[in-house]
Amino acid sequence: MTTKNITVFEAFAGIGAQMEAMNNLMRNDDLLKQLGLVKEKVKFVNVGTSEWFIDAIISYDALHHGVQTTFPKYEKLSNKVMLKFLLKYTLSKDSKTPCSKQEIKKLSFEKIRQIYIAIKRNKNFGSIVDIKPENLPQSDIFTYSFPCQNLSTIGKGEGLEVGTKSGLLWEIQRILYGLKLLKRLPKFLVMENVKALFSKKHISGWNKFASFLESLGYKNTTMVLNAKNFGTPQNRERAFCISELNGTDEIIVESKGSHTNIHDFLDLNNDDLIEEYKAAMPNNTPSRIKWIEKSKHLNDMTHCMTITTKTDRFPNPGMFFSDINGKLVDNVSNDWNINGDKAPFRFLTPREQLQLMAFKSNAYDVLKNIGMSKTKIQLMAGNSIVVSKLEAIFTSILKRIVSKKIKVKKDILKAVNNTEYFVQLSNVA
Structure with missing residues:
Protein backbone atom coordinates (compact mmCIF):
# COMPACT_ATOMS: atom_id res chain seq x y z
CA MET A 1 0.00 0.00 0.00
CA THR A 260 -7.74 23.01 31.45
CA ASN A 261 -7.12 24.77 34.77
CA ILE A 262 -3.73 26.50 34.75
CA HIS A 263 -2.95 25.11 38.23
CA ASP A 264 -3.38 21.56 36.92
CA PHE A 265 -1.74 22.28 33.58
CA LEU A 266 1.51 23.73 34.95
CA ASP A 267 3.90 22.31 37.54
CA LEU A 268 3.73 25.41 39.74
CA ASN A 269 5.38 24.26 42.96
CA ASN A 270 8.13 21.92 41.80
CA ASP A 271 11.26 22.05 43.96
CA ASP A 272 13.36 21.15 40.92
CA LEU A 273 12.19 24.33 39.16
CA ILE A 274 12.79 26.83 42.00
CA GLU A 275 15.69 28.53 40.21
CA GLU A 276 13.45 29.12 37.19
CA TYR A 277 10.71 30.54 39.44
CA LYS A 278 13.17 32.86 41.17
CA ALA A 279 14.54 34.07 37.84
CA ALA A 280 11.00 35.16 36.93
CA MET A 281 10.75 37.43 39.99
CA PRO A 282 11.51 41.12 39.25
CA ASN A 283 13.12 43.44 41.78
CA ASN A 284 10.87 45.05 44.37
CA THR A 285 10.73 48.54 42.88
CA PRO A 286 7.88 51.11 42.76
CA SER A 287 7.42 50.50 39.04
CA ARG A 288 7.08 46.73 39.60
CA ILE A 289 4.57 47.26 42.40
CA LYS A 290 2.44 49.19 39.91
CA TRP A 291 2.12 46.00 37.84
CA ILE A 292 0.12 44.47 40.70
CA GLU A 293 -2.79 46.84 40.09
CA LYS A 294 -2.70 46.41 36.32
CA SER A 295 -2.02 42.69 35.94
CA LYS A 296 -4.25 39.66 36.37
CA HIS A 297 -3.61 37.67 39.56
CA LEU A 298 -3.20 34.10 38.38
CA ASN A 299 -3.39 32.59 41.87
CA ASP A 300 -7.16 32.95 41.68
CA MET A 301 -7.64 32.28 37.96
CA THR A 302 -8.14 29.22 35.80
CA HIS A 303 -6.21 30.63 32.85
CA CYS A 304 -3.61 33.26 32.00
CA MET A 305 -3.91 36.11 29.53
CA THR A 306 -2.24 36.18 26.11
CA ILE A 307 1.43 35.17 26.19
CA THR A 308 3.46 38.16 25.04
CA THR A 309 7.06 38.52 23.84
CA LYS A 310 7.97 40.18 27.15
CA THR A 311 6.34 39.66 30.55
CA ASP A 312 7.79 42.61 32.47
CA ARG A 313 5.45 45.15 30.89
CA PHE A 314 1.76 45.77 30.48
CA PRO A 315 -0.23 44.05 29.13
CA ASN A 316 1.28 40.79 30.32
CA PRO A 317 -0.08 37.25 30.75
CA GLY A 318 -0.56 37.81 34.48
CA MET A 319 1.43 37.18 37.66
CA PHE A 320 1.56 34.77 40.58
CA PHE A 321 1.79 36.03 44.16
CA SER A 322 4.74 34.04 45.48
CA ASP A 323 7.24 33.59 48.28
CA ILE A 324 10.98 34.23 48.01
CA ASN A 325 11.39 30.92 46.14
CA GLY A 326 8.72 31.74 43.61
CA LYS A 327 6.22 29.28 45.06
CA LEU A 328 2.59 30.38 45.23
CA VAL A 329 1.22 32.15 48.32
CA ASP A 330 -2.12 33.89 48.95
CA ASN A 331 -0.64 37.11 50.43
CA VAL A 332 -4.07 38.11 51.69
CA SER A 333 -2.47 40.91 53.74
CA ASN A 334 -1.16 42.57 50.56
CA ASP A 335 2.32 42.81 52.02
CA TRP A 336 4.44 43.95 49.08
CA ASN A 337 7.67 43.52 51.08
CA ILE A 338 7.36 39.86 52.04
CA ASN A 339 10.26 38.93 49.73
CA GLY A 340 12.60 41.79 50.63
CA ASP A 341 14.46 43.07 47.58
CA LYS A 342 12.40 40.85 45.30
CA ALA A 343 8.81 41.62 44.29
CA PRO A 344 5.98 39.74 46.05
CA PHE A 345 5.12 38.07 42.75
CA ARG A 346 6.64 36.26 39.81
CA PHE A 347 5.81 36.19 36.14
CA LEU A 348 5.41 33.04 34.07
CA THR A 349 8.74 31.33 33.44
CA PRO A 350 9.95 30.72 29.87
CA ARG A 351 9.26 27.00 30.36
CA GLU A 352 5.68 27.77 31.40
CA GLN A 353 5.23 30.15 28.48
CA LEU A 354 6.22 27.44 26.02
CA GLN A 355 3.90 24.97 27.76
CA LEU A 356 1.03 27.45 27.51
CA MET A 357 1.71 27.61 23.78
CA ALA A 358 1.20 23.81 23.95
CA PHE A 359 4.84 22.87 23.43
CA LYS A 360 6.16 20.12 25.66
CA SER A 361 7.95 21.06 28.89
CA ASN A 362 11.30 19.79 27.61
CA ALA A 363 11.18 22.28 24.72
CA TYR A 364 12.59 24.80 27.18
CA ASP A 365 15.46 22.47 28.08
CA VAL A 366 16.27 21.94 24.40
CA LEU A 367 16.46 25.69 23.73
CA LYS A 368 18.37 26.42 26.94
CA ASN A 369 20.92 23.72 26.08
CA ILE A 370 21.75 25.37 22.75
CA GLY A 371 22.39 28.69 24.49
CA MET A 372 19.09 30.52 24.02
CA SER A 373 18.57 33.13 26.75
CA LYS A 374 15.41 33.53 28.80
CA THR A 375 14.45 36.72 26.97
CA LYS A 376 14.93 35.14 23.54
CA ILE A 377 12.82 32.13 24.50
CA GLN A 378 10.09 34.45 25.78
CA LEU A 379 10.21 36.41 22.53
CA MET A 380 9.89 33.32 20.37
CA ALA A 381 7.13 31.82 22.52
CA GLY A 382 5.12 35.04 22.35
CA ASN A 383 5.48 35.15 18.57
CA SER A 384 4.51 31.51 18.10
CA ILE A 385 1.12 29.85 17.53
Whole structure:
Protein backbone atom coordinates (compact mmCIF):
# COMPACT_ATOMS: atom_id res chain seq x y z
CA MET A 1 0.00 0.00 0.00
CA THR A 2 1.31 3.43 -0.99
CA THR A 3 2.13 5.95 1.72
CA LYS A 4 0.26 9.26 1.68
CA ASN A 5 2.66 12.09 2.39
CA ILE A 6 0.94 15.42 2.95
CA THR A 7 3.56 17.98 2.03
CA VAL A 8 3.77 21.25 3.96
CA PHE A 9 5.58 24.56 3.43
CA GLU A 10 5.85 26.91 6.45
CA ALA A 11 6.24 30.61 5.65
CA PHE A 12 7.21 32.78 8.64
CA ALA A 13 8.05 29.47 10.30
CA GLY A 14 9.25 30.74 13.69
CA ILE A 15 10.09 27.85 16.00
CA GLY A 16 7.85 25.45 14.12
CA ALA A 17 4.50 25.32 15.92
CA GLN A 18 3.01 23.98 12.68
CA MET A 19 5.41 21.05 12.50
CA GLU A 20 4.97 20.39 16.23
CA ALA A 21 1.21 20.13 15.69
CA MET A 22 1.54 17.83 12.71
CA ASN A 23 3.99 15.54 14.50
CA ASN A 24 1.56 15.31 17.43
CA LEU A 25 -1.24 14.30 15.07
CA MET A 26 0.88 11.57 13.54
CA ARG A 27 1.37 10.12 17.02
CA ASN A 28 -2.37 10.18 17.74
CA ASP A 29 -3.40 6.61 16.93
CA ASP A 30 -7.01 7.12 18.03
CA LEU A 31 -7.49 10.08 15.70
CA LEU A 32 -5.96 8.31 12.72
CA LYS A 33 -8.17 5.27 13.31
CA GLN A 34 -11.21 7.54 13.57
CA LEU A 35 -10.33 8.98 10.17
CA GLY A 36 -9.77 5.53 8.72
CA LEU A 37 -6.05 6.14 8.25
CA VAL A 38 -3.24 3.72 8.99
CA LYS A 39 -0.44 5.31 11.03
CA GLU A 40 2.34 3.87 8.88
CA LYS A 41 0.63 4.95 5.66
CA VAL A 42 0.12 8.68 6.19
CA LYS A 43 2.38 11.45 7.40
CA PHE A 44 3.01 15.15 7.12
CA VAL A 45 6.27 15.99 5.37
CA ASN A 46 7.98 19.35 5.64
CA VAL A 47 9.25 20.38 2.20
CA GLY A 48 10.39 23.87 3.10
CA THR A 49 10.35 26.81 5.50
CA SER A 50 10.85 30.54 5.23
CA GLU A 51 12.39 32.40 8.16
CA TRP A 52 15.04 35.12 8.53
CA PHE A 53 15.37 35.45 12.34
CA ILE A 54 18.57 33.61 13.25
CA ASP A 55 17.45 32.55 16.75
CA ALA A 56 14.18 31.14 15.41
CA ILE A 57 16.01 29.26 12.63
CA ILE A 58 18.37 27.66 15.14
CA SER A 59 15.56 26.93 17.61
CA TYR A 60 13.38 25.30 14.95
CA ASP A 61 16.28 23.02 14.06
CA ALA A 62 16.95 22.06 17.67
CA LEU A 63 13.29 21.35 18.46
CA HIS A 64 12.56 19.31 15.34
CA HIS A 65 15.87 17.80 14.26
CA GLY A 66 17.83 17.28 17.46
CA VAL A 67 21.55 17.76 18.09
CA GLN A 68 23.60 19.04 15.18
CA THR A 69 26.56 16.68 15.65
CA THR A 70 24.68 14.08 13.58
CA PHE A 71 24.89 16.31 10.50
CA PRO A 72 27.04 14.73 7.76
CA LYS A 73 30.74 15.61 8.05
CA TYR A 74 29.99 17.82 11.06
CA GLU A 75 33.63 18.02 12.15
CA LYS A 76 34.92 18.68 8.64
CA LEU A 77 32.63 21.53 7.56
CA SER A 78 34.56 24.38 5.99
CA ASN A 79 34.08 27.92 7.28
CA LYS A 80 34.66 29.28 3.76
CA VAL A 81 32.04 27.02 2.18
CA MET A 82 29.49 27.68 4.93
CA LEU A 83 30.02 31.44 4.83
CA LYS A 84 29.60 31.53 1.06
CA PHE A 85 26.30 29.70 1.52
CA LEU A 86 25.03 31.98 4.30
CA LEU A 87 25.84 35.21 2.46
CA LYS A 88 23.18 34.30 -0.09
CA TYR A 89 20.52 34.73 2.63
CA THR A 90 18.92 37.79 4.21
CA LEU A 91 19.24 37.09 7.94
CA SER A 92 18.36 39.07 11.06
CA LYS A 93 19.69 39.02 14.62
CA ASP A 94 16.67 40.78 16.12
CA SER A 95 13.82 39.81 13.74
CA LYS A 96 13.51 43.49 12.83
CA THR A 97 16.49 44.54 10.73
CA PRO A 98 18.65 42.60 8.26
CA CYS A 99 22.26 41.74 9.06
CA SER A 100 24.97 43.19 6.87
CA LYS A 101 27.40 40.83 5.18
CA GLN A 102 30.08 42.11 7.52
CA GLU A 103 28.02 41.13 10.56
CA ILE A 104 27.68 37.58 9.21
CA LYS A 105 31.39 37.37 8.42
CA LYS A 106 32.27 38.42 11.98
CA LEU A 107 30.33 35.54 13.53
CA SER A 108 32.34 32.78 15.19
CA PHE A 109 32.97 29.52 13.36
CA GLU A 110 30.67 27.73 15.83
CA LYS A 111 27.82 30.19 15.19
CA ILE A 112 28.26 30.01 11.42
CA ARG A 113 28.13 26.23 11.60
CA GLN A 114 25.06 26.33 13.82
CA ILE A 115 23.15 28.59 11.40
CA TYR A 116 24.37 26.69 8.32
CA ILE A 117 23.20 23.31 9.60
CA ALA A 118 19.89 24.75 10.81
CA ILE A 119 19.12 26.30 7.41
CA LYS A 120 20.01 23.05 5.66
CA ARG A 121 17.98 20.79 7.96
CA ASN A 122 15.00 23.18 8.07
CA LYS A 123 14.98 23.34 4.26
CA ASN A 124 14.91 27.10 4.78
CA PHE A 125 14.40 29.25 1.68
CA GLY A 126 15.28 32.39 3.63
CA SER A 127 13.42 35.68 3.90
CA ILE A 128 9.98 35.78 2.31
CA VAL A 129 11.02 38.77 0.17
CA ASP A 130 13.77 36.75 -1.51
CA ILE A 131 11.67 33.72 -2.43
CA LYS A 132 11.02 33.08 -6.11
CA PRO A 133 7.89 30.99 -6.78
CA GLU A 134 9.64 28.86 -9.38
CA ASN A 135 12.15 27.70 -6.74
CA LEU A 136 9.53 26.48 -4.28
CA PRO A 137 8.68 22.78 -4.05
CA GLN A 138 5.12 21.60 -4.62
CA SER A 139 3.17 21.57 -1.35
CA ASP A 140 -0.29 20.44 -0.30
CA ILE A 141 -0.50 22.82 2.68
CA PHE A 142 1.07 26.30 2.74
CA THR A 143 1.03 28.09 6.11
CA TYR A 144 1.69 31.80 6.60
CA SER A 145 1.70 33.58 9.96
CA PHE A 146 2.90 36.98 8.83
CA PRO A 147 4.10 39.65 11.34
CA CYS A 148 1.46 41.30 13.52
CA GLN A 149 3.36 44.42 14.67
CA ASN A 150 1.34 46.86 12.55
CA LEU A 151 -2.00 45.21 13.41
CA SER A 152 -1.61 44.66 17.15
CA THR A 153 -3.28 47.06 19.56
CA ILE A 154 0.15 47.52 21.17
CA GLY A 155 1.63 48.86 17.92
CA LYS A 156 0.96 52.02 15.92
CA GLY A 157 -1.73 50.39 13.80
CA GLU A 158 -0.37 51.09 10.32
CA GLY A 159 -2.16 47.99 9.09
CA LEU A 160 -1.25 46.09 5.96
CA GLU A 161 0.48 48.96 4.21
CA VAL A 162 3.24 47.92 1.81
CA GLY A 163 6.61 48.51 3.46
CA THR A 164 5.45 47.63 6.98
CA LYS A 165 6.18 44.32 8.69
CA SER A 166 2.53 43.28 8.47
CA GLY A 167 2.58 44.36 4.84
CA LEU A 168 4.70 41.28 4.13
CA LEU A 169 1.33 39.65 3.51
CA TRP A 170 1.61 41.01 -0.03
CA GLU A 171 4.73 38.90 -0.52
CA ILE A 172 2.44 35.91 -0.08
CA GLN A 173 0.23 37.37 -2.80
CA ARG A 174 3.25 37.64 -5.09
CA ILE A 175 4.31 34.05 -4.40
CA LEU A 176 0.83 32.57 -4.84
CA TYR A 177 0.31 34.45 -8.10
CA GLY A 178 3.58 32.98 -9.35
CA LEU A 179 2.53 29.49 -8.30
CA LYS A 180 -0.76 30.01 -10.11
CA LEU A 181 1.10 30.73 -13.35
CA LEU A 182 3.18 27.60 -12.75
CA LYS A 183 -0.02 25.58 -12.06
CA ARG A 184 1.39 24.55 -8.67
CA LEU A 185 -0.96 26.18 -6.19
CA PRO A 186 -1.16 24.41 -2.80
CA LYS A 187 -4.39 22.57 -2.08
CA PHE A 188 -4.78 24.29 1.31
CA LEU A 189 -3.57 27.58 2.81
CA VAL A 190 -3.54 28.29 6.56
CA MET A 191 -3.19 31.89 7.83
CA GLU A 192 -2.76 33.00 11.46
CA ASN A 193 -2.54 36.49 12.94
CA VAL A 194 -3.90 38.68 15.73
CA LYS A 195 -7.64 39.11 16.09
CA ALA A 196 -7.30 42.80 15.11
CA LEU A 197 -6.78 41.69 11.50
CA PHE A 198 -10.55 41.22 11.28
CA SER A 199 -11.33 44.48 13.09
CA LYS A 200 -13.09 47.45 11.50
CA LYS A 201 -9.75 49.26 11.26
CA HIS A 202 -7.96 46.56 9.26
CA ILE A 203 -10.67 44.43 7.64
CA SER A 204 -10.57 46.28 4.30
CA GLY A 205 -6.93 45.28 3.82
CA TRP A 206 -7.68 41.68 4.68
CA ASN A 207 -10.73 41.63 2.40
CA LYS A 208 -8.55 42.78 -0.48
CA PHE A 209 -6.23 39.82 0.09
CA ALA A 210 -9.13 37.41 0.62
CA SER A 211 -10.64 38.52 -2.71
CA PHE A 212 -7.30 37.81 -4.36
CA LEU A 213 -7.39 34.26 -2.94
CA GLU A 214 -10.89 33.81 -4.31
CA SER A 215 -9.70 34.93 -7.74
CA LEU A 216 -7.20 32.06 -7.64
CA GLY A 217 -10.00 29.60 -6.94
CA TYR A 218 -9.79 29.32 -3.15
CA LYS A 219 -12.76 28.98 -0.81
CA ASN A 220 -11.93 30.88 2.40
CA THR A 221 -13.07 29.94 5.89
CA THR A 222 -12.25 32.66 8.44
CA MET A 223 -12.55 32.27 12.19
CA VAL A 224 -11.29 33.54 15.55
CA LEU A 225 -10.12 30.74 17.83
CA ASN A 226 -9.34 31.02 21.54
CA ALA A 227 -6.63 28.82 23.02
CA LYS A 228 -8.67 28.17 26.16
CA ASN A 229 -11.17 26.24 24.02
CA PHE A 230 -8.41 23.93 22.77
CA GLY A 231 -7.10 22.36 25.96
CA THR A 232 -4.67 25.17 26.82
CA PRO A 233 -5.41 27.51 29.78
CA GLN A 234 -4.56 30.72 27.95
CA ASN A 235 -7.06 33.38 26.93
CA ARG A 236 -5.51 33.94 23.51
CA GLU A 237 -7.76 34.82 20.59
CA ARG A 238 -6.23 34.68 17.13
CA ALA A 239 -7.55 35.11 13.59
CA PHE A 240 -7.29 32.18 11.21
CA CYS A 241 -8.20 31.57 7.60
CA ILE A 242 -8.22 28.16 5.95
CA SER A 243 -8.38 28.36 2.16
CA GLU A 244 -9.19 25.30 0.04
CA LEU A 245 -8.45 25.28 -3.67
CA ASN A 246 -11.67 24.57 -5.57
CA GLY A 247 -13.47 24.22 -2.25
CA THR A 248 -17.25 24.47 -2.17
CA ASP A 249 -18.10 24.82 1.51
CA GLU A 250 -16.53 26.04 4.73
CA ILE A 251 -14.19 23.91 6.82
CA ILE A 252 -15.34 23.29 10.38
CA VAL A 253 -12.69 23.38 13.15
CA GLU A 254 -13.88 21.61 16.28
CA SER A 255 -12.81 22.84 19.72
CA LYS A 256 -11.77 20.56 22.56
CA GLY A 257 -14.37 22.03 24.86
CA SER A 258 -13.60 23.78 28.15
CA HIS A 259 -9.98 24.65 28.88
CA THR A 260 -7.74 23.01 31.45
CA ASN A 261 -7.12 24.77 34.77
CA ILE A 262 -3.73 26.50 34.75
CA HIS A 263 -2.95 25.11 38.23
CA ASP A 264 -3.38 21.56 36.92
CA PHE A 265 -1.74 22.28 33.58
CA LEU A 266 1.51 23.73 34.95
CA ASP A 267 3.90 22.31 37.54
CA LEU A 268 3.73 25.41 39.74
CA ASN A 269 5.38 24.26 42.96
CA ASN A 270 8.13 21.92 41.80
CA ASP A 271 11.26 22.05 43.96
CA ASP A 272 13.36 21.15 40.92
CA LEU A 273 12.19 24.33 39.16
CA ILE A 274 12.79 26.83 42.00
CA GLU A 275 15.69 28.53 40.21
CA GLU A 276 13.45 29.12 37.19
CA TYR A 277 10.71 30.54 39.44
CA LYS A 278 13.17 32.86 41.17
CA ALA A 279 14.54 34.07 37.84
CA ALA A 280 11.00 35.16 36.93
CA MET A 281 10.75 37.43 39.99
CA PRO A 282 11.51 41.12 39.25
CA ASN A 283 13.12 43.44 41.78
CA ASN A 284 10.87 45.05 44.37
CA THR A 285 10.73 48.54 42.88
CA PRO A 286 7.88 51.11 42.76
CA SER A 287 7.42 50.50 39.04
CA ARG A 288 7.08 46.73 39.60
CA ILE A 289 4.57 47.26 42.40
CA LYS A 290 2.44 49.19 39.91
CA TRP A 291 2.12 46.00 37.84
CA ILE A 292 0.12 44.47 40.70
CA GLU A 293 -2.79 46.84 40.09
CA LYS A 294 -2.70 46.41 36.32
CA SER A 295 -2.02 42.69 35.94
CA LYS A 296 -4.25 39.66 36.37
CA HIS A 297 -3.61 37.67 39.56
CA LEU A 298 -3.20 34.10 38.38
CA ASN A 299 -3.39 32.59 41.87
CA ASP A 300 -7.16 32.95 41.68
CA MET A 301 -7.64 32.28 37.96
CA THR A 302 -8.14 29.22 35.80
CA HIS A 303 -6.21 30.63 32.85
CA CYS A 304 -3.61 33.26 32.00
CA MET A 305 -3.91 36.11 29.53
CA THR A 306 -2.24 36.18 26.11
CA ILE A 307 1.43 35.17 26.19
CA THR A 308 3.46 38.16 25.04
CA THR A 309 7.06 38.52 23.84
CA LYS A 310 7.97 40.18 27.15
CA THR A 311 6.34 39.66 30.55
CA ASP A 312 7.79 42.61 32.47
CA ARG A 313 5.45 45.15 30.89
CA PHE A 314 1.76 45.77 30.48
CA PRO A 315 -0.23 44.05 29.13
CA ASN A 316 1.28 40.79 30.32
CA PRO A 317 -0.08 37.25 30.75
CA GLY A 318 -0.56 37.81 34.48
CA MET A 319 1.43 37.18 37.66
CA PHE A 320 1.56 34.77 40.58
CA PHE A 321 1.79 36.03 44.16
CA SER A 322 4.74 34.04 45.48
CA ASP A 323 7.24 33.59 48.28
CA ILE A 324 10.98 34.23 48.01
CA ASN A 325 11.39 30.92 46.14
CA GLY A 326 8.72 31.74 43.61
CA LYS A 327 6.22 29.28 45.06
CA LEU A 328 2.59 30.38 45.23
CA VAL A 329 1.22 32.15 48.32
CA ASP A 330 -2.12 33.89 48.95
CA ASN A 331 -0.64 37.11 50.43
CA VAL A 332 -4.07 38.11 51.69
CA SER A 333 -2.47 40.91 53.74
CA ASN A 334 -1.16 42.57 50.56
CA ASP A 335 2.32 42.81 52.02
CA TRP A 336 4.44 43.95 49.08
CA ASN A 337 7.67 43.52 51.08
CA ILE A 338 7.36 39.86 52.04
CA ASN A 339 10.26 38.93 49.73
CA GLY A 340 12.60 41.79 50.63
CA ASP A 341 14.46 43.07 47.58
CA LYS A 342 12.40 40.85 45.30
CA ALA A 343 8.81 41.62 44.29
CA PRO A 344 5.98 39.74 46.05
CA PHE A 345 5.12 38.07 42.75
CA ARG A 346 6.64 36.26 39.81
CA PHE A 347 5.81 36.19 36.14
CA LEU A 348 5.41 33.04 34.07
CA THR A 349 8.74 31.33 33.44
CA PRO A 350 9.95 30.72 29.87
CA ARG A 351 9.26 27.00 30.36
CA GLU A 352 5.68 27.77 31.40
CA GLN A 353 5.23 30.15 28.48
CA LEU A 354 6.22 27.44 26.02
CA GLN A 355 3.90 24.97 27.76
CA LEU A 356 1.03 27.45 27.51
CA MET A 357 1.71 27.61 23.78
CA ALA A 358 1.20 23.81 23.95
CA PHE A 359 4.84 22.87 23.43
CA LYS A 360 6.16 20.12 25.66
CA SER A 361 7.95 21.06 28.89
CA ASN A 362 11.30 19.79 27.61
CA ALA A 363 11.18 22.28 24.72
CA TYR A 364 12.59 24.80 27.18
CA ASP A 365 15.46 22.47 28.08
CA VAL A 366 16.27 21.94 24.40
CA LEU A 367 16.46 25.69 23.73
CA LYS A 368 18.37 26.42 26.94
CA ASN A 369 20.92 23.72 26.08
CA ILE A 370 21.75 25.37 22.75
CA GLY A 371 22.39 28.69 24.49
CA MET A 372 19.09 30.52 24.02
CA SER A 373 18.57 33.13 26.75
CA LYS A 374 15.41 33.53 28.80
CA THR A 375 14.45 36.72 26.97
CA LYS A 376 14.93 35.14 23.54
CA ILE A 377 12.82 32.13 24.50
CA GLN A 378 10.09 34.45 25.78
CA LEU A 379 10.21 36.41 22.53
CA MET A 380 9.89 33.32 20.37
CA ALA A 381 7.13 31.82 22.52
CA GLY A 382 5.12 35.04 22.35
CA ASN A 383 5.48 35.15 18.57
CA SER A 384 4.51 31.51 18.10
CA ILE A 385 1.12 29.85 17.53
CA VAL A 386 -0.72 27.70 20.07
CA VAL A 387 0.05 24.16 18.92
CA SER A 388 -3.26 22.65 20.03
CA LYS A 389 -5.20 25.09 17.82
CA LEU A 390 -3.08 24.07 14.86
CA GLU A 391 -3.74 20.42 15.68
CA ALA A 392 -7.47 21.11 15.41
CA ILE A 393 -6.99 22.95 12.11
CA PHE A 394 -4.86 20.21 10.56
CA THR A 395 -7.33 17.62 11.81
CA SER A 396 -10.11 19.45 9.94
CA ILE A 397 -7.96 19.44 6.80
CA LEU A 398 -7.28 15.71 7.21
CA LYS A 399 -11.01 15.12 7.52
CA ARG A 400 -11.61 17.10 4.33
CA ILE A 401 -9.01 15.05 2.49
CA VAL A 402 -10.56 11.80 3.67
CA SER A 403 -14.17 12.87 3.03
CA LYS A 404 -13.39 13.99 -0.51
CA LYS A 405 -11.23 10.92 -1.15
CA ILE A 406 -8.61 13.10 -2.78
CA LYS A 407 -6.55 10.89 -5.04
CA VAL A 408 -2.84 10.50 -4.64
CA LYS A 409 -0.33 10.52 -7.42
CA LYS A 410 3.33 9.65 -7.51
CA ASP A 411 5.59 12.62 -7.98
CA ILE A 412 9.32 13.05 -7.75
CA LEU A 413 10.24 16.01 -5.60
CA LYS A 414 13.74 17.38 -5.24
CA ALA A 415 14.07 18.87 -1.78
CA VAL A 416 16.34 21.80 -1.04
CA ASN A 417 19.27 19.92 0.35
CA ASN A 418 18.73 16.29 -0.55
CA THR A 419 16.73 14.26 -3.01
CA GLU A 420 13.65 12.52 -1.67
CA TYR A 421 10.78 10.66 -3.28
CA PHE A 422 7.32 11.59 -2.09
CA VAL A 423 3.76 10.61 -2.84
CA GLN A 424 1.84 13.86 -3.01
CA LEU A 425 -1.83 14.73 -2.88
CA SER A 426 -3.01 15.96 -6.24
CA ASN A 427 -4.64 19.38 -6.53
CA VAL A 428 -8.05 18.11 -7.53
CA ALA A 429 -11.21 18.57 -5.49
